[in-house]
Amino acid sequence: MKTKKTNSNQLLMTILKGRTFIVLIILVVFFSVVKDNFLDPTTLTMIAKHVALYGILALGMTFVIITGGIDLSVGSVVGLIGMLAGGLIQYGLTLKFAGVTLYFSVPMIVLFMLIIGALIGCVNGLIITKLNVAPFIATLGTMYICRGFANLRSGGATFSDIAGYEGLGNTGFKTLGSNIAGIPAGVYVFAVLAIISVVLLKKMPFGWYVLGVGGNEKSARLSGIKADKIKILVYIISGFCAAWVGMINTAQLSAAHPASGDGWEMNAIAATVLGGTSMAGGSGTILGTVVGAFVIGVINDGMTMCGVSEFWQKVIRGLVIILAVVIDQTQRNLQAKMALQARNENK
Amino acid sequence: MADKSNVVLHCEKIDKIYPGTKALDGVSFDLLRGKVNVLIGENGAGKSTLMKMIAGIEQPSAGKMYMDGEEVYFKDTTAARQKGIGIIHQELSLFPNLTVYQNIFMCHEHKKGLFLNDKEHIAGAEKILKRLEHEIAPDTLVGDLRVGQQQMVEIARNLIQDDLRVLIMDEPTSSLSAAEVKVLFKIMRELLAQDISIVYISHRLEEIMEIGDHVTILRDGKYVADADVKDIELSWIVENMVGKNTQYHRFERSIDLDKAEKILEVKHLTLPKKGGGYLLDDVNMYLKKGEVLGIYGLLGAGRSELFECLMGMRPEHTGEVIYNGADLKIKSISDQIKNGFAIVPEDRQRQGLIQTLDICKNTSIASMRNYVKGIFLNNKEEEKAVDEQISDIHIKVADKKLPILSLSGGNQQKVVIGKGILTHPTVLLLDEPSRGIDIGAKTEVFEIIHDYAERGLSIIVISSELKEIMAIADRIYVLSNGKCTGELSGDEITEDTLVRASYAGLGTGVSA
Numbered sequence: 001m002k003t004k005k006t007n008s009n010q011l012l013m014t015i016l017k018g019r020t021f022i023v024l025i026i027l028v029v030f031f032s033v034v035k036d037n038f039l040d041p042t043t044l045t046m047i048a049k050h051v052a053l054y055g056i057l058a059l060g061m062t063f064v065i066i067t068g069g070i071d072l073s074v075g076s077v078v079g080l081i082g083m084l085a086g087g088l089i090q091y092g093l094t095l096k097f098a099g100v101t102l103y104f105s106v107p108m109i110v111l112f113m114l115i116i117g118a119l120i121g122c123v124n125g126l127i128i129t130k131l132n133v134a135p136f137i138a139t140l141g142t143m144y145i146c147r148g149f150a151n152l153r154s155g156g157a158t159f160s161d162i163a164g165y166e167g168l169g170n171t172g173f174k175t176l177g178s179n180i181a182g183i184p185a186g187v188y189v190f191a192v193l194a195i196i197s198v199v200l201l202k203k204m205p206f207g208w209y210v211l212g213v214g215g216n217e218k219s220a221r222l223s224g225i226k227a228d229k230i231k232i233l234v235y236i237i238s239g240f241c242a243a244w245v246g247m248i249n250t251a252q253l254s255a256a257h258p259a260s261g262d263g264w265e266m267n268a269i270a271a272t273v274l275g276g277t278s279m280a281g282g283s284g285t286i287l288g289t290v291v292g293a294f295v296i297g298v299i300n301d302g303m304t305m306c307g308v309s310e311f312w313q314k315v316i317r318g319l320v321i322i323l324a325v326v327i328d329q330t331q332r333n334l335q336a337k338m339a340l341q342a343r344n345e346n347k
Numbered sequence: 348m349a350d351k352s353n354v355v356l357h358c359e360k361i362d363k364i365y366p367g368t369k370a371l372d373g374v375s376f377d378l379l380r381g382k383v384n385v386l387i388g389e390n391g392a393g394k395s396t397l398m399k400m401i402a403g404i405e406q407p408s409a410g411k412m413y414m415d416g417e418e419v420y421f422k423d424t425t426a427a428r429q430k431g432i433g434i435i436h437q438e439l440s441l442f443p444n445l446t447v448y449q450n451i452f453m454c455h456e457h458k459k460g461l462f463l464n465d466k467e468h469i470a471g472a473e474k475i476l477k478r479l480e481h482e483i484a485p486d487t488l489v490g491d492l493r494v495g496q497q498q499m500v501e502i503a504r505n506l507i508q509d510d511l512r513v514l515i516m517d518e519p520t521s522s523l524s525a526a527e528v529k530v531l532f533k534i535m536r537e538l539l540a541q542d543i544s545i546v547y548i549s550h551r552l553e554e555i556m557e558i559g560d561h562v563t564i565l566r567d568g569k570y571v572a573d574a575d576v577k578d579i580e581l582s583w584i585v586e587n588m589v590g591k592n593t594q595y596h597r598f599e600r601s602i603d604l605d606k607a608e609k610i611l612e613v614k615h616l617t618l619p620k621k622g623g624g625y626l627l628d629d630v631n632m633y634l635k636k637g638e639v640l641g642i643y644g645l646l647g648a649g650r651s652e653l654f655e656c657l658m659g660m661r662p663e664h665t666g667e668v669i670y671n672g673a674d675l676k677i678k679s680i681s682d683q684i685k686n687g688f689a690i691v692p693e694d695r696q697r698q699g700l701i702q703t704l705d706i707c708k709n710t711s712i713a714s715m716r717n718y719v720k721g722i723f724l725n726n727k728e729e730e731k732a733v734d735e736q737i738s739d740i741h742i743k744v745a746d747k748k749l750p751i752l753s754l755s756g757g758n759q760q761k762v763v764i765g766k767g768i769l770t771h772p773t774v775l776l777l778d779e780p781s782r783g784i785d786i787g788a789k790t791e792v793f794e795i796i797h798d799y800a801e802r803g804l805s806i807i808v809i810s811s812e813l814k815e816i817m818a819i820a821d822r823i824y825v826l827s828n829g830k831c832t833g834e835l836s837g838d839e840i841t842e843d844t845l846v847r848a849s850y851a852g853l854g855t856g857v858s859a
Contacts, residue, residue, distance in 0.1 A: 073746045203462045208449055215444035222404065224425040224454045282444035341492035 011340055016331040020274055020291045020324075027295065044182060047301045053184035054329045055293030056245050057268035059190075059197045059277070060121075060238030062289045066201075067214045068281025068307050069128065069135035074147035074215060074242040074268055077120055078261025081113050081246025083150045086159035086256025088112070089170055095148050104166040106175075120146065121239025127230030143265070150258040159256040177251030186248040193241065195285045210234060214281030233333065251302075269311035270317070271296045274324045278332075355380045355513060355544045356401065356419075356432075361410035363568075364398050368783075370396040372568045373410070378513060382560035383535065383545045385576070387552075387588055389812055391783070392829040393568040395437060396549050398515045401546070402434040403427030431512030433505035435519050437499050437548075443490030448472035450489050451503050475503045480530050493720065495527045502534070514538060515546040518646070532558050550645045551850050552581055566590050567622035585813075585842050595818035598797040604821055609669075610805050611774055616740060618652055618829075626652045627664070628829040628852075634774065634807060639800045641820025642809045645849050648826040650809045651693055654776045658690050659683040673775075684713065687773035689779055691763050693809070699750055701765040707733050707747040709762050714769040736765045740795050757788020764795060770805075775799070777808045781815055793819050813842050827852030 015022070028274035032038040057074050064071045066152045089291050092103040104112070128139040144266065201207035212220040220227050245264075250256045275292030277284025299320065303313045356378040363371035371393045371677060378384055378401075386394040392731060399405040401412070403421030412419050414430060421427040424434075441450050457467040472485035481499045483492065492577060498519060505514055516535075520528050535545055535558060549555055555562065556576060563573040564587045566734040571586045611634040618627035627649045632728055634640050644650050654663040659677045669674045670686070677683060692698035702711055710733045711718065718729040735748060742761045744754065751759060767775055777796065781789040800806050810816040817840055825833035825848035833848030 199462075205456045205458070205463060208445070208453060208456065208463070211445055211449075212442050212453060215442040216440070219440035219442055222424055222436065224423070224428065282442075336491075339488075342491075 009334065013331070013334060013338070014016040016334065017276075019331075020276065020288060020295060020329055023044040024291055024295050024298065027302060029296045031298065032235060034326060035302070035305050038302065041182070043301075043305070045179065045182075045308060047297050048187050050301060051293050051297035052184060052190040053245050053249055054264065054267045054271050054296050055188070055190045055290060056193055056241050056248075057264060058271035058289045058293050059232075059286065060241030061265075062197070062275070062277050062284050062286060063201070063234040063267070064135075064238050065277050065279060066210050067231055068217070069087060069231065069234065069237060070139065070269070070279075071121075071124065071238045072139040072265050073120065073124060073134065073146055074238060074245075075261040075264035075266075076143045077117055077239060077242035078246040078249060078264055079148040079150040079258055080120075080153075081117055081158065081243045081255040082250035082260045083258055084116065085109055085113050085173070085247050086162050086250055087153055089164050089173055090159050090161045092168075094224050103165075103170050104171055106164070108171065108172070113247055114240055117239040117241075117243025117246070118236045119239070121236040121242075122232060124239065125235035128235070129228040129231050129251045143332075144159070146312070147262075150260075154256075154258060155218065156258060160254070160257075162250060162256060163255060170342040172286055173247075174251050176248050177254065184252075189244055189248060191226075192200045193244070193292055194286055201286055206230075206233070213281060214283075216282075222252040235312045267296055267300075273321060273328075276328060278327075278328070305332065352442075353380050354378065355414065357413045358397070359413065361397065361400060361412070363400065363405070364408040367388050371400075371407070374565065374568070374570045376563060376570070377560055378544055378546060380544050381539050381542050382541065383547050383558050385555045385562045386546060386548045386565065387555065387584060388565035388571075389588060392565040392588075394565055396568075397515055397565070398434065398517055398546060400549065400567055401427070401513070402432055402515055406433070407510050415643070418504035426509070428711070431508070431510045432515070433508055433511055433513070434515040435501050435505060435517060436497075437517040439494075439501055441489050441497055441501060441801075443488070445487055445489060446486045447476075447483055447492075447500055448485035448517075449477065450500055451485075451507060453504070455507055471507065472503070472698075473534045475506055478506070479503055479534060498523055502531070511538075511543055513544050513546065515548075517548045518550065519547075520549060521552065528554070539647055540660065551848065552569070552584055553850055555690070556581065557583070564588055581846070582843055585846050589813050589842055595793065595814055597818050598793070600821060601639045601801060602640055602803075604635055607637055609633045610636045610671060612667075612669040613657075614667040614669070616653070616656060616664060616668070618649070618656060618661055618664045625829045628654065630666075630826070630829075630831045632824050632831060632834075634805050636805050637800055637803045638805055639796060639819055639821050640805075640807045640827060641816040641823035642807060643811070643813070643816050643823055643845050643849060644826035645811070647828075648849070648852075649829040650811075650826055651778055652829075653826070654690055654778055654807075656778060657683070658688060661795045673702075683769055684772075687771070688776065689713070689767035689770050689772035689774070690776040691760075691767050691778060693778040693782065695756075695760055695763060701761060702750075702752055704744075705763060706746050706751050706754065709751045710736055710747075710765050710769060713766050714771075732769060736769050740747065740765050740768070741791065755785075755788070757784040757791065760784050760788065760792060761795070764792070768799065773804045773805060775804055777806060777813065779809055781810065789815070813845055817842070825851075827848055 037043055060074065067338065087105060090107050092101040094101045124139055124142055127133050128135050128182055157288055162173055163172055178186065179187060210226045212223070213227045213230050215229055246261065250262055271292035272289050273279065274295050275285065275288030277289065299317065300313065303316065352482060354377045358374065358376040360375055362369070362373060363370050374393065374397060376397065386397070386660050388394050400407050403424045403426050406422065419430060442453065451472050454467050457464040469485045476483055479497060479499050479502060483496055489497060492500070506719050507509065519531060523531060524566045538545060547559060559576045561573065561575055561583065562579065564571040564584065566588065613630060613632050616627055616630040617625060620626045630653065642653065652661065655661045659679045659682060668677060675686065701712065711729050718725045718732065737744060737747060740761050742758050742765065751762065754762065765782065780792050796806055796808065808816065810818060822836040823840055823845065824831055825845060830852040832851040833844065835844060
């Protein structure tokens, strides 16, 4: 009797653990039945493009949320980086005091943007740790600031000429938005960043420290972990990821628009939470987040293809997120129960 | 200590000042090499504070520390660890979300190049746990372990350090079973043989007599005495720990308690502990009308849990409660307040006060429904009641609209007591009412307790300070490990009987 119950618990546990993946498969099957062209290469390429954007943001978000924080600024950083990159290509950097305008090569621009993204993350981290501001508030502030600067860069206008000029030697930015061997460039970036993230979280001491700070910050400090440094680093990672998304998105659209990335932080948080990362901090996996990003991407594009109105899409997305958290809670409770059971049996 | 070669670490006149209190006052301390150095003192005597200085968790306000004749300064735990100092904290400082091996090797990771070498971690964890006679699978989540097992992981974390010279153990046995304590003592002897010095803090005096080599006693942040364990007896420890100077005068009672009726009786009260065992184990007790009943016991004896049961915060308890001659079914806190119970909780800041409200609101909040007319609050009546209460228990306030934190600790505590009394209780439960307040305020709190008892209020007081409970209580129950191990009244109440009863329920099987 008892073993039977334990077995059924274990089965339930396996299902719960793989739930996001199961949901993903169900979604894909559902949409491919409803829409014949859902599995066409063009459709899949489009979905992959979107998944890469949400996914890269969600990678950074996963690190932040594991430490018990949140980064609301990433959507605005996407917009700001897009405008800065687009502006640099179209108009260059004018130094008034010297009376010159500098144009940079694309690799240089990419490097600058990544540094700026990381710096914004660093500012977030410093405000949170050194000024002791709650992460929600600190990043809400930088969210508005970054969006404001994105609009200030062009006075609200769009930079539509990001192809660059042969004569200036700054062509090639659009490669980030094109397909390489049939696969969008963003997907490659997503894949590489995801692998780096797995290594960071699983294979290096940094991962232990991130999990440690999220699990019990006081213990972390007592163990000698520099908790503030770890927190600043996770926001830097998040800003770095957002900078990639800002550039890839601009390249995909062939234009930089200051409203780009509006609300994307919510997609990133949703993907992270769907992937099993606990908002309370202390637990989460990169693989889960990747699957979570696919779920978000498939739901969004699938519903659009099926002609579900934008308004209903929002309702459904909201329900999916709540459901995901409820199931997550159920899993945790079951896990605790099973641990208690195992303990009692051992005695 | 004339022979300096025996001293591994020496503290010279250490002061530690926290806002409002001096936790350590010129304490000098010699940590003897290869010995179990025991620190003894009541709660708040400064034992843990002194150890925090040595482990680098906090830094002294004044004073110096020396190791091997050289002055040392530990700006953080890492600096202390580099000198070979490890600490096992009173409150477990583990990561429940990580595995056993991750916890053990946190900040001491084995690496292959840049990457973690988990094979070595797992093998290392297995080896160390085997030595501790606790073969827990290294990939188990620490959050899934029993508290005793977690304690072993905490100990294991310190043992992986090759250059460990000093191990500080702050009440390591408070959550261990008797068998686990035996293992711990065995390990301690092994460590001593490896020339590792141990600092051991415990309230369980019988343990100290078994494992300790040298005893240092602190009281109110000051050094009191030190001696070798072989030269002393339990009563010497108790005497020095409690002190002779701070004598509270015993209150004379005008009520004849022998003739008073029993207002509350608890029979077979049992409260199971999460994960096995009992927080309260078949406790029987009664309270008479107008009586001041004391509850004495060590940390974790089940004192606060008893109050939590009576206040309806522990619906999982079993047993009978007879109140005013009738069977009482305890359902919820608000029901218990209606039934005439009031509690002054142990942690004033976290449980007793609402810091954002003013003095007036903090006093009236539990009895708010008495001042309601229709759906509105009758401010006049509320303020009148608060004014009366404030003058009745002599709270020193300039204006009752001031923020609660503008008051001194003692007056804050009186507000919490006043709040309880304003609900017009029949039974008042006071959990450590004198904690963290100065001696003058303590005396006043005792007078308030005595005063209300004389007026017929029945009061139960928890205290871990011997002198206090002996001064204030008419009768005392001693709790030990969830069991009631003594009922003392009148002349039976002595420091010795109280202390002995307080560990009678532990059953660590120590040969006398």
